[in-house]
Amino acid sequence: MKEMTQLKPLIEVNQFxxxxxxxxxxxxxxxxxxxxxxxxVLLMGSSGSGKSTISLCLNGLYPDAxxxxxxxxxxxxxxxxxxxxxxELNQNVGIVFQDPESQFCMITVExxxxxxxxxxxxxxxxxxxKIDQVLKTIGMVDYKYHNIHELSGGQKQKVALxxxxxxxxxxxxxxxxxxxxxxxxxxxFINLIKGLKQETQKSIFIIEHKADDWLDFxxxxxxxxxxxQLIANDTPRSLFTTNKxxxxxxxxxxxxxxxKQTLKPQNEGTSKPVEANMVINNLSFNRxxxxxxxxxNMTLNKGEMVAIVGENGAGKSTxxxxxxxxxxxxxxxxxxxxxxxxxxxxxxxxQHMGFVFQNPEHQFITDTAYDEVSFGMTLNGYSxxxxxxxxxxxxxxxxxxxxxxxxxxxLSGGQKRRLSVATMLDETPxxxxxxxxxFGQDAQTTNELMSIVKDLQxxxxxxxx
Amino acid sequence: MIxxxxxxxKAGAILVPGVLLGLMFDIFTPLVYxxxxxxxxxxxxxxxxxxxxxxxxPFVLFILSFSWTRMLYTxxxxxxxxxxxxxxxxxxxxxxxxxxxxxxxxxLCFIALSLLFILTTDSTKLMLSLMQQLKLPPKxxxxxxxxxxxxxxxxxxxxxxxxxxxxxxxxxxxxIKGRVQQFKRYSIPLLANAIRKAERVANAMESxxxxxxxxxxxxxxxxxxxxxxxxxxxxVGALFLTVFMSYYFGYxxxxxxxxx
Numbered sequence: 001m002k003e004m005t006q007l008k009p010l011i012e013v014n015q016f017x018x019x020x021x022x023x024x025x026x027x028x029x030x031x032x033x034x035x036x037x038x039x040x041v042l043l044m045g046s047s048g049s050g051k052s053t054i055s056l057c058l059n060g061l062y063p064d065a066x067x068x069x070x071x072x073x074x075x076x077x078x079x080x081x082x083x084x085x086x087x088e089l090n091q092n093v094g095i096v097f098q099d100p101e102s103q104f105c106m107i108t109v110e111x112x113x114x115x116x117x118x119x120x121x122x123x124x125x126x127x128x129x130k131i132d133q134v135l136k137t138i139g140m141v142d143y144k145y146h147n148i149h150e151l152s153g154g155q156k157q158k159v160a161l162x163x164x165x166x167x168x169x170x171x172x173x174x175x176x177x178x179x180x181x182x183x184x185x186x187x188x189f190i191n192l193i194k195g196l197k198q199e200t201q202k203s204i205f206i207i208e209h210k211a212d213d214w215l216d217f218x219x220x221x222x223x224x225x226x227x228x229q230l231i232a233n234d235t236p237r238s239l240f241t242t243n244k245x246x247x248x249x250x251x252x253x254x255x256x257x258x259x260k261q262t263l264k265p266q267n268e269g270t271s272k273p274v275e276a277n278m279v280i281n282n283l284s285f286n287r288x289x290x291x292x293x294x295x296x297n298m299t300l301n302k303g304e305m306v307a308i309v310g311e312n313g314a315g316k317s318t319x320x321x322x323x324x325x326x327x328x329x330x331x332x333x334x335x336x337x338x339x340x341x342x343x344x345x346x347x348x349x350x351q352h353m354g355f356v357f358q359n360p361e362h363q364f365i366t367d368t369a370y371d372e373v374s375f376g377m378t379l380n381g382y383s384x385x386x387x388x389x390x391x392x393x394x395x396x397x398x399x400x401x402x403x404x405x406x407x408x409x410x411l412s413g414g415q416k417r418r419l420s421v422a423t424m425l426d427e428t429p430x431x432x433x434x435x436x437x438x439f440g441q442d443a444q445t446t447n448e449l450m451s452i453v454k455d456l457q458x459x460x461x462x463x464x465x
Numbered sequence: 466m467i468x469x470x471x472x473x474x475k476a477g478a479i480l481v482p483g484v485l486l487g488l489m490f491d492i493f494t495p496l497v498y499x500x501x502x503x504x505x506x507x508x509x510x511x512x513x514x515x516x517x518x519x520x521x522x523p524f525v526l527f528i529l530s531f532s533w534t535r536m537l538y539t540x541x542x543x544x545x546x547x548x549x550x551x552x553x554x555x556x557x558x559x560x561x562x563x564x565x566x567x568x569x570x571x572x573l574c575f576i577a578l579s580l581l582f583i584l585t586t587d588s589t590k591l592m593l594s595l596m597q598q599l600k601l602p603p604k605x606x607x608x609x610x611x612x613x614x615x616x617x618x619x620x621x622x623x624x625x626x627x628x629x630x631x632x633x634x635x636x637x638x639x640x641i642k643g644r645v646q647q648f649k650r651y652s653i654p655l656l657a658n659a660i661r662k663a664e665r666v667a668n669a670m671e672s673x674x675x676x677x678x679x680x681x682x683x684x685x686x687x688x689x690x691x692x693x694x695x696x697x698x699x700x701v702g703a704l705f706l707t708v709f710m711s712y713y714f715g716y717x718x719x720x721x722x723x724x725x
Contacts, residue, residue, distance in 0.1 A: 061671055087676035095672045101618060102662040103669035105611035107589055114684035115607070119674035127684045149617055163673050326628045347634065355632045361654045362622075362629040379634045409657055423633065 009034035009075075010171055010203050011058060011093075016072035017228075018050070018057055023069055027053060028228040030072065035171065040197065040204045040217055042236075045224030046251045046444060051207045052098070054224075055173045058205070059093035060084060091120055094164030098176040100156035109135075109151075109159055110144050116163040134162045138192060154185025158192065165196075171203045178213075190214065211236070212255045225250055251444030275302040277431055277462040278323065282332035285318055292318050296332070300431070305453070305463040317358075320433050323464065324355045337430060351380065354424030354432045360416040364408040369400055369419055372408055376426040390426065398422045398452070414445035421452060432456065434465035467510045467581065467696070472591040473598040474693040478700040479582045485704055486574050492563060493716035495570035497707045502577040505700075512584050520580060528572045536565035567718075588613060594687040604677035611666050615659070622658065626651055 012034045019026040027050040035041050045051045056062040060081045063070040074081045081089055097103045106112040113131045122130065135141045138158045148156060157177050164172060174193070178186035190213045197204060197217055206214055211221065221239050223232035223246065232239055232246055239247065240258035247254060276299055283296040292315040300306055308316055321327040323334065325341050334341040337352065357363055366372050374391040382390075395401045398418040403411060408419060424432060432453075457463055467475070482498070489495060506512060536557065550557050589610060596606040630650065711717045 056668060059672055061668055065668065065671065087671075087674050087678070090672055090674045095669075097665060097669055097672075099662075099665055102665040105607050105614065105666060105670055107610075107614060111589060111684075115675070116673045118681045118684055119676070121680060121682050124682055124684060124686060127682070149614065160669075167674060321628065324632060326631060346631075350632065350634045355629075357625065357629050357632075359625075361657065362626050363633060364654065365630060365633055365635060365650050376634055409653070 010037050010039075010077060011035040011205075012075040012078075013058075014073045014075070016057070016070065016074055018053060018063060018068055018070045020066060020068045023071060026228060028057075028224075031224075031228070031230045032072075033222055033230060033233055035203055035205055037170070037203055038201045039219050040206065040214075041220045041222060042206045042208060042211055042214055042218045043222045043224060044209060044211060044247070044250075044252050046209060046226060049224045049226055049250075050228045051209075051224060052175050055095055055175050055205070055207060058171075058173060059095060060089040087119070091167050092169050093171045093173060094167045094169035095173040095175060096157065096160045096164055096177045098179050100153045100160065100180055103160050104148050104156075107147055107149075108144075109140070109146050109148055112148060112159060113163055113166060116166045120167060130166060134165050137165065137196075138162050152185065153181050154188060157181065157185075157189055161189075161192070169202070171205060173205045173207070175207045176209070178208075187213065210253045212253070212257075215255055215257070223247060223250065223252070276300070277302050277304070277337065279335040280323070280332070281334075283319075283322065283329050283334065284331040285315075285322060285327065285329055293322070300462050300464060302430075302462060303457060303460045305457050305465075307465050317435055320355070320435050320464070323431075324353060324433055325349055347380075350376075352430045354429040356421055356424055356432070356434045358435045360420035361409065363420050363423060367407055368405050369395065369408055369411070370404045372419060373422050373426070376423065380426070394422045394425060414448070417445060417449060418452075421449070425456075429461055431462045431464065434463070436465075466585075467505075468585040468587075470585075470696050471598070471687060471689050471693040472586050472594040473687075474689060474697050475582060475586065476591075478697040479578045481697075481701050482704045483575055483578055486571055488720050489571065489708070489711075489718065490564060490567055490721050491711060491716045491718035492567050492570060493711040493714065494707050495567060495574050497710065498704060499570055499574045499577060501703050501707070502574060502581060506577065506581050510581070510585050512580075517580065517584070520584075521576065524576045525573065528569050528576075531572070532565040532569040535568055536561050590685070590687065593683070593685055597683060597687045598689065600679075602677065603675075603679060603681060607670065607675065611670065615662065618662075619655070619659070622655060623651065626654060 014032055016028065016031050017023055017026040018028040031054070033041075043051055043054065053062060056065070057070065058074060058081075062068055076084070076089060076092060104112050106115050110131060113134065114127055117127045117130060131144070132141070135144055138161060140155065140158055140162075143151065143155065143159075148159060151159065161177075178189055181189065193204065194217055196202070206218070208214060211218070215236050218236055221232065221234060221236050222230055223239070225231045231250075232243060234243065236255075240254060244254060244258070278300040280296055280298050283293060284291070285293040296319070308319065318327065322329055325334075325344065336344065336349075364372060366375055370391060373394050374387050377387045377390060392401070395404055398421070400415060400419060400422065403415060408416065411419060434453075453463055453465075470478075486495060486498065506517065507514065592601075592606045592610050595601040596603060635647075635650070708717065717723070
């Protein structure tokens with residue numbers, strides 16, 4: 001009995017269901033779990049399983065904010081969250097969201113942090129010391145007067161965390177906070193949380209589809225399936241060993257520490273005659289006075305897959321844009337299939353080269369998936385039969401046949417991604433460029449994409465990502 | 466310096482003379498006041514002459530062409546005075562000329578006044594001041610501020626869209642029909658993203674304890690101090706002085722009625 005009182009749950013979710021429209025097939029279905037004081041709980045689930053929705057339900061924003069329907073109860077320290085005043089619960093449950101671009105409303109760091117403190121009616125004299133204090137905690141004292149939109153993604157997420165810390169909540173929810181960050185910033189952010197955890201003993205609820213980096217301080221892992229049901233509630237060790245198939249079935253990443261070493265080095269020297277596809281010489285590019293790319297030399301061979309790695313803002317995207325001929329280099333030159341870039345005619349170039357953007361939505365120009373795939377072929381003046389056959393074939397290969405007449409914008413994240421690749425394959429291109437294609441995608445989508453790419457590579461396409 | 470004047474009072478100091486000037490139909494009053502505004506602009510702000518001229522000069526061209534047509538098509542009541550010249554069936558009278566010069570000068574005054582305001586006012590401070598002095602609801606204040614933050618992102622996204630469509634082989638739009646279609650192609654993804662982002666920002670703001678309630682403290686307290694009123698007083702006072710001068714010299718003409 002004594003132990004029960006000690007482990008009084010901070011949050012208790014009881015048979016909770018939620019949907020934006022009706023409860024027949026709810027997005028979140030009869031979920032029950034608890035979060036105790038000083039506990040770190042990790043929630044996993046594939047894209048679209050309603051993970052993020054749960055976080056907004058926990059701090060009382062949903063269902064009111066979206067006029068959704070909910071049943072069941074959520075208790076905060078034994079009090080039903082429906083009985084809290086508007087804005088009161090938010091002070092106890094703070095959230096750091098996924099997208100670093102869209103969680104601020106002020107221009108400078110100082111004003112954004114002041115905004116939070118003003119909301120909770122902090123007396124004016126106390127605001128500045130508190131801002132300085134929290135900036136020290138996150139290690140960004142020098143950035144007080146900086147504009148938020150000029151910060152890096154990792155810095156933005158730290159500012160978001162700082163706003164949450166100012167509320168001094170008992171529970172901090174982290175909704176895929178590192179999904180849009182490069183690996184270095186991710187680790188930095190996670191270490192910051194780890195340090196906080198040791199100092200402050202706050203409860204932390206992490207939503208992620210990649211558990212790896214969080215595991216060493218996670219007490220429990222919850223798994224949400226595609227139907228929005230909670231299918232696991234276990235310690236990480238037992239979940240990723242005995243219940244491993246459960247997690248794999250949901251298309252989630254198994255943390256590397258629990259994986260058997262199946263990754264043997266592939267591509268054991270397939271000795272093909274080497275043919276240069278693209279040659280880059282002394283390439284430099286600058287925007288105004290900032291040097292972005294400095295003297296780059298490289299050669300891409302036929303059938304090669306090359307990956308470029310670098311932190312956010314290192315100039316990866318710029319390099320890709322130069323290679324695709326959308327930007328003109330300030331110095332140096334690029335030769336593609338033996339011809340200098342400047343000599344390529346726009347239309348010809350597009351037939352030999354594909355470019356898949358980070359956000360698939362940016363590439364959609366028509367109203368249906370079918371038109372989207374056939375668009376390029378129509379433009380190249382193919383006969384109607386050929387177009388029809390090839391389009392059907394491509395849609396089939398990319399498992400999109402069922403969504404042939406759907407609007408591209410209405411597809412799920414993974415489907416959008418597949419469609420955006422399919423549109424580039426009206427002819428087998430000689431070079432396919434990818435700009436961070438797996439950003440924020442779950443394991444299943446990532447694996448699918450990789451197998452498509454490998455397949456293309458064997459056909460002789462050079463892949464650059 | 467004018468940039469440190471309370472934005473709400475500054476807006477008043479610009480609007481009141483602006484509206485009153487609209488009633489002055491003579492040449493003397495707006496001309497003298499225009500000179501006054503320009504003197505204030507360069508004496509009490511750090512706007513560079515080059516930057517000011519760069520923004521001001523296109524308006525001058527626009528106003529010149531505008532007043533020219535106004536001169537040719539003056540209404541009956543201003544057709545008095547001697548005929549300066551006749552051309553086809555247009556008649557140019559001295560009065561019509563006066564009215565249109567006055568109109569041009571008044572327009573230039575409005576523009577100089579607006580520039581004085583825009584170039585010395587920080588948008589965040591303006592919104593905070595409107596909330597604190599004019600009791601604008603926080604919901605609107607912070608909504609506008611959050612929207613303002615989106616502008617740079619919006620431009621960046623449009624740039625990417627252009628590139629992505631170029632890769633797909635859609636060239637620059639030709640003709641009106643092409644442009645309409647291009648607009649449609651761009652606007653759907655932009656709107657879809659904007660709506661999504663707006664919702665996220667709204668969620669984030671509420672998660673930070675924002676309720677739209679008026680009970681909140683203010684980190685940057687926008688005070689109205691004596692010098693704000695001094696500024697207001699001198700801007701309006703200068704106009705009255707100018708009006709008095711033109712009355713004294715017999716130039717004053719309010720709303721088409723000569724006052725002597």
